[in-house]
Amino acid sequence: MTAVIERPAAPPVRAPWRDRVRRAAIWAALVFVTLAVVRQVTGANALTSAGTVNDAIGLAVPIGLAALGGLFSERAGVVNIGLEGMMIFGTWFAGWAGYQWGPWAAVLGGIAGGALFGLVHALATVTFGVDHIISGVAINIIAVGATRYLSSRFFLGREDGGVNQSPSVPLIGRVGVPGAGGPLGTLEGKHWFLVSDLAGLLRGLFTDVSLLTILAVLLVPAAFWLLWRTGFGLRLRSVGESPVAAESLGVPVYTMKYAGVVISGALAGLGGAFLVTVYDGKFLENQTGGRGFIGLAAMIFGNWRPGGLAAGSALFGYTDSLRLREGSAAVHALLLFAAILLAILAIRAGVTRRWIPAGALAVAAVGFGVVFAVTDQVPAVLTPLVPYAVTLVVLALAAKRLRMPAADGLRYRKGETG
Amino acid sequence: MTADPTAPGPPAVELRGITKTFPGVVANHDVDLEVRAGEVHAVCGENGAGKSTLMKILYGMQRPDSGTIAVRGEQVKFRSPADAIKSGIGMVHQHFMLADNLTVLENVVLGLPGRFDPAAARTRIGELSARYGLGVDPDRLVEQLGVGERQRIEILKVLYRGARVIILDEPTAVLVPQEVDELFGNLAGLRAEGLTVLFISHKLDEVIRVADRITVLRQGTTVTTVEAGSVTTAQLAHLMVGGDLPTPETRESTVRDEVTLGVRDLSVRSDAGRDLLSGVGLSIRAGEVVGIAGVEGNGQAELVEALLGTRPIATGAVTLAGEDITAWPTSRRREAGIGYIPEDRQRQGLLLTQPLWENRILGHQTRPPSSRGVFISRRGARKDTERIVAEFGVKTPGVDVPAFALSGGNQQKLVVGRELSGSPKLLVAAHPTRGVDVGAQALIWDKLRDARAAGLAVLLVSADLEELLGLSDTLKVMLRGRIVATLDPATVTPAELGEYMTGVATQEATP
Ligand SMILES: Nc1ncnc2c1ncn2[C@@H]1O[C@H](COP(=O)(O)OP(=O)(O)OP(=O)(O)O)[C@@H](O)[C@H]1O
Ligand SMILES: [Mg+2]
Numbered sequence: 001m002t003a004v005i006e007r008p009a010a011p012p013v014r015a016p017w018r019d020r021v022r023r024a025a026i027w028a029a030l031v032f033v034t035l036a037v038v039r040q041v042t043g044a045n046a047l048t049s050a051g052t053v054n055d056a057i058g059l060a061v062p063i064g065l066a067a068l069g070g071l072f073s074e075r076a077g078v079v080n081i082g083l084e085g086m087m088i089f090g091t092w093f094a095g096w097a098g099y100q101w102g103p104w105a106a107v108l109g110g111i112a113g114g115a116l117f118g119l120v121h122a123l124a125t126v127t128f129g130v131d132h133i134i135s136g137v138a139i140n141i142i143a144v145g146a147t148r149y150l151s152s153r154f155f156l157g158r159e160d161g162g163v164n165q166s167p168s169v170p171l172i173g174r175v176g177v178p179g180a181g182g183p184l185g186t187l188e189g190k191h192w193f194l195v196s197d198l199a200g201l202l203r204g205l206f207t208d209v210s211l212l213t214i215l216a217v218l219l220v221p222a223a224f225w226l227l228w229r230t231g232f233g234l235r236l237r238s239v240g241e242s243p244v245a246a247e248s249l250g251v252p253v254y255t256m257k258y259a260g261v262v263i264s265g266a267l268a269g270l271g272g273a274f275l276v277t278v279y280d281g282k283f284l285e286n287q288t289g290g291r292g293f294i295g296l297a298a299m300i301f302g303n304w305r306p307g308g309l310a311a312g313s314a315l316f317g318y319t320d321s322l323r324l325r326e327g328s329a330a331v332h333a334l335l336l337f338a339a340i341l342l343a344i345l346a347i348r349a350g351v352t353r354r355w356i357p358a359g360a361l362a363v364a365a366v367g368f369g370v371v372f373a374v375t376d377q378v379p380a381v382l383t384p385l386v387p388y389a390v391t392l393v394v395l396a397l398a399a400k401r402l403r404m405p406a407a408d409g410l411r412y413r414k415g416e417t418g
Numbered sequence: 419m420t421a422d423p424t425a426p427g428p429p430a431v432e433l434r435g436i437t438k439t440f441p442g443v444v445a446n447h448d449v450d451l452e453v454r455a456g457e458v459h460a461v462c463g464e465n466g467a468g469k470s471t472l473m474k475i476l477y478g479m480q481r482p483d484s485g486t487i488a489v490r491g492e493q494v495k496f497r498s499p500a501d502a503i504k505s506g507i508g509m510v511h512q513h514f515m516l517a518d519n520l521t522v523l524e525n526v527v528l529g530l531p532g533r534f535d536p537a538a539a540r541t542r543i544g545e546l547s548a549r550y551g552l553g554v555d556p557d558r559l560v561e562q563l564g565v566g567e568r569q570r571i572e573i574l575k576v577l578y579r580g581a582r583v584i585i586l587d588e589p590t591a592v593l594v595p596q597e598v599d600e601l602f603g604n605l606a607g608l609r610a611e612g613l614t615v616l617f618i619s620h621k622l623d624e625v626i627r628v629a630d631r632i633t634v635l636r637q638g639t640t641v642t643t644v645e646a647g648s649v650t651t652a653q654l655a656h657l658m659v660g661g662d663l664p665t666p667e668t669r670e671s672t673v674r675d676e677v678t679l680g681v682r683d684l685s686v687r688s689d690a691g692r693d694l695l696s697g698v699g700l701s702i703r704a705g706e707v708v709g710i711a712g713v714e715g716n717g718q719a720e721l722v723e724a725l726l727g728t729r730p731i732a733t734g735a736v737t738l739a740g741e742d743i744t745a746w747p748t749s750r751r752r753e754a755g756i757g758y759i760p761e762d763r764q765r766q767g768l769l770l771t772q773p774l775w776e777n778r779i780l781g782h783q784t785r786p787p788s789s790r791g792v793f794i795s796r797r798g799a800r801k802d803t804e805r806i807v808a809e810f811g812v813k814t815p816g817v818d819v820p821a822f823a824l825s826g827g828n829q830q831k832l833v834v835g836r837e838l839s840g841s842p843k844l845l846v847a848a849h850p851t852r853g854v855d856v857g858a859q860a861l862i863w864d865k866l867r868d869a870r871a872a873g874l875a876v877l878l879v880s881a882d883l884e885e886l887l888g889l890s891d892t893l894k895v896m897l898r899g900r901i902v903a904t905l906d907p908a909t910v911t912p913a914e915l916g917e918y919m920t921g922v923a924t925q926e927a928t929p
Contacts, residue, residue, distance in 0.1 A: 229534065230534050231527075231530070231531075231532070231533065231534035233534075234520075234524055234527070234528055234534060235528065235529065237520065238517050238520065238524075238528050238529075241517035241518065241519050241520055242515070242516065242517035242518070244515060245514075245515040245516055245517050245525070245528075246517070246528065246529065247479070247498070247499065248477075248479060248499055248509070248511060248515040249499065249503070249515070249528050249529030249575070250498060250499045250500030250501075250502075250503045250529045251500075251528065251529045252498070252500070403519065405519070406517070406518055406519055
């Protein structure tokens, strides 16, 4: 029997890299045009003002850094709910190093502090097989108490220092494209549809940006490159997908998991250092304000991918920035924005005949639309809540099929299975 | 062709006095194995005899309690597979070692030293795939592949690494004869290039055909090593089990009148809109076994999944004992009496880290004896697991050990035993005797016949022609998502069947 065996060939399913980038660009443009429309309709000029954009980036960065941290850990198969705690340690160590040796030392201090507690998490989960959630929660709890204790030891009695804050840390320098601010500002002031919006966006992006922000933004493509284009990244992802398979090819599973979790801590710590050296100029208690958790959410809704988590973080940063700058009026306009965006997503789902998601999206879109139409402004008590609600609803509904690493959160023991 | 036994030079691999114990089990006891350079050496033995354990020790996956390993005359100590790979040893494991969410290419190059260069890897995979007729597409996600394709990727992984000693732990269990022939052709080629092959299989005729020498293990120790030319399958079976070879013979027909499974105009499309299954019609009556033959990837897996309700269908209707179940969810179908032996026991049939009795509950969560009302009945599940262990000869220290502690064949027996529990109406069986030894195969065949006599309808998907011809009342051939032939297993020959499977011969489609 030497008949040729027929093997039906199937096309590859994963869209090529270029396609994905193009699609992302289209979506970004769509979102932007929607915003411009909403601004025109509601007159809430803050929606696309340079100030909002500039703040949004600043607010998105710590969330995004935490999310990147989560990415490295979970891609290596370790659930990291301790990101918040690692970020807190990052803020403390940044404050401690920063007031003595300057802002860049603060950055290194934050990275080291976060990495140190990443190491603790790795030790607990990888070496001792502790449940990942329990270890993470423990780190979060310890972080609050430990930093307070450390502050009382190291900061109390110094100038500006105390049990809940560090002495001042100089801020990191800010840069911008020279000469861009003036003309763009004028253009923005005209409130022309799309043109002024674009001017606002560009001015927000290219003037008065912290050096650390630039670094942080560059970390997103860097993470993609490292995880998807290098052997190290492949090995790291493989232990999160199938540690037994990785082991069987000689991949040092424990080492890779350690690497992922320590990098994770370092990134969360860097997020903490960002808060110290870009915003507050010192370590403060409760400075992180749950950004570690929000970062985790952004990573999950970003489908454990750098591009997705960056989009999620940007959305969180943007809505938060609106709330902080303009309060309830801008937040009210946000409802219309969400309604339109969800309607677009509903149409997309409808076109591809995915009726259930389409229905859910349509209902959500109508819901936001009705609330927008019947109210004049969001009640003050709800103002802080709406940005998060909008972000979560949009992210949750926009994410088509979330796929977490197959062995994420599972204990792995060498030589057990297989 | 046979390697010259007087050839100079040390053996390619020499294992001496290997002992390995697991809690409650001695897997290997003082095992010796000598493999000459350039030979194809087979290892045979019952399920749980310790073959896989021995191979994993040689590959550095398990560490022996005592004993020595020498590769090309040099003593080695492997602390991990990385060490073994460096010594030029490659292994295809009994169970797939693939990450579902990575592409074929990523799975192949994983763990290799040096720069990660996808373009170069793609070229190299293409070359190897063409040269050895593996038909592997480097950019697909492994998740979407069936067992046959996964098996070929595993083989490719070893070839890619340029191993000098290749261990193949049951590489042919899910391959159809044509694919097996191809593989053996390749093995001959590899041996001609001076490679050494260590090979495990329960298909004894296959073993005798390709091996130069055969080592038999029984209960963890070496029984003997024989020249392949000097034994018959019957003698080999005797050495292994002390028993005789089974033949799957259908006893008198037990087919009744009432139709258990009716499938009408069933079509399944891929996400991209391609037809995976088009207009399949089929009916299985109570007491009837309908065998599905075909090269893997021609729609068998989709048919099975559509019947189980785990894959959405584009058109068509499915009835079970006269009731339309097309819109039913999987749980309801299972409760209505559909048993399911999946093609990949580890991925779809078992929770590896959970004890056997919990695995007994899987798919039977709502039915006695594993549940009482809304509660799980631990006692009932444990007792029934003990029954399965005894009835199907599952070798295990108890029902509390996790499923991963069972040898591959024993895992299979457990799954088969579970799926025949609770008197199902319909059994959807994909490769039901995959990886079980000749004795256990005879046992499972007997159990299937008994259940059939009691009115069970069986859809049997198998790569084993002997099994298909021996058990089926009706035989259907699938090609490119269609049923292209309906044959009488009593009259058709394996050669004819092979022609239908590859599309050389055709027949008007009969629904
Ligand atoms: N990780 C493990 N933990 C505990 N026991 C194990 C483990 N691996 C294997 N065993 C036990 O060791 C014995 C030998 O198993 P092994 O897998 O080597 O058998 P095998 O000869 O390959 O059988 P099969 O033909 O079924 O694959 C079995 O009784 C099994 O229960
Ligand atoms: Mg085995």
